[in-house]
Amino acid sequence: MHGGGQVFDGAEAVRRYFELSRTPFPDQDNEIISIAADEAADTVLVEFWLTGTHTGPLRVGDRVIPPTGHNFRVRMAASFEFAPGSDKIICERPYFDQGAVLRGLKLA
Template sequence: MSDLATRRIQLVKDHMALEVTHDWDAVIATFEHPRYEMYGSGNVFDGEAAVRSYFDASRTPFPDQGNEIIAIAHAGDTVLVEFWLTGTHLGPLRLKDRVVDPTGRSFRVRMAASFEFPPGGDKIICERPYFDQGAVLRALELA
């Protein structure tokens, strides 16, 4: 494996660990340009302010949200990660038509994400999580 691939994989591991500890400044520092493209919902969070708002919105209902890496690989200018997303419903969860009060229920769903890098670069330019939007709701017995 090349030195660049090794650096990119380590950066993604660090990025994911920092998300768990809510060190948002350090997470932002892993990006050349902060951007999330949510494959399941189609939402795009582009730029630091938008990404920070995504962090706030996603951690309000699940403040203990975590991830457990299953597999990680480097291909071209992309790092691919398969992982378990975990969390407990401890805060208000905003859905399209309602707000669900905390249930105290936990979830563990399998996901994948791609982390895109610029050619030759070792900072993320886009994280693209792939997931079944209903999986968390089903795990929480809300769907």
Template sequence: MEDLAADLAERRIQVVRDHMALECVHDWDAVIATFEHPRYEMHGPGTVFDGEAAVRGYFAASRTPFPDQGNEIIAIAHAGDTVLVEFWLTGTHLGPLKLPERTVEPTGKPFRIRMAASFEFAPGGDKIVCERPYYDQFAVLRALELA
């Protein structure tokens, strides 16, 4: 029984590693395939992207200002039906950034902020049912000297 649980934990961790790597290379079809049901719950602004169309819209909107957005995993762990990841989110402001009150034209400035995310799995499953990134929503703006 322990071997089965360890195998499931290893598969889940690998799914999360693959998911995060695929986001960096914009292989959206493969990212979507890591989900049982695509869903992001953004802790910070509180925005929820539920379903494939909404998640693909999130990818497009978040990569327009930061087309080179990437991540560097610092730590990863499995607990229960969750994989927890701490990572550096990186990118360069190369496209228009839509803020509630204005659009900021590209500054060419890079950012690197520390974040965490939980990846939830259905009991016994190895497909993601929800990604929940945790971050300070103004950290990128401060890094770009816009706040």
């Protein structure tokens, strides 16, 4: 999984990423806008709204921001690459404005 210039490689690293990203936003959800598949390349592109409510501590660099109770809704896209001939995702690449969540929470 790639995101924000970071790479989370392997099941353990990806699980840790999801744990950390759900701590500040336990109700995090995706509202699908559109999906496109390229079977020849074993790739799916998804456009979606990422939503959530800031109810847990949020780590931004070295700071921890206490819960604000604010909601956010950020438009994103992600590509998913699958192992040939299977339903196993081998790579996800999310694309989004990293400051959008902070602006949505009125923190930037």
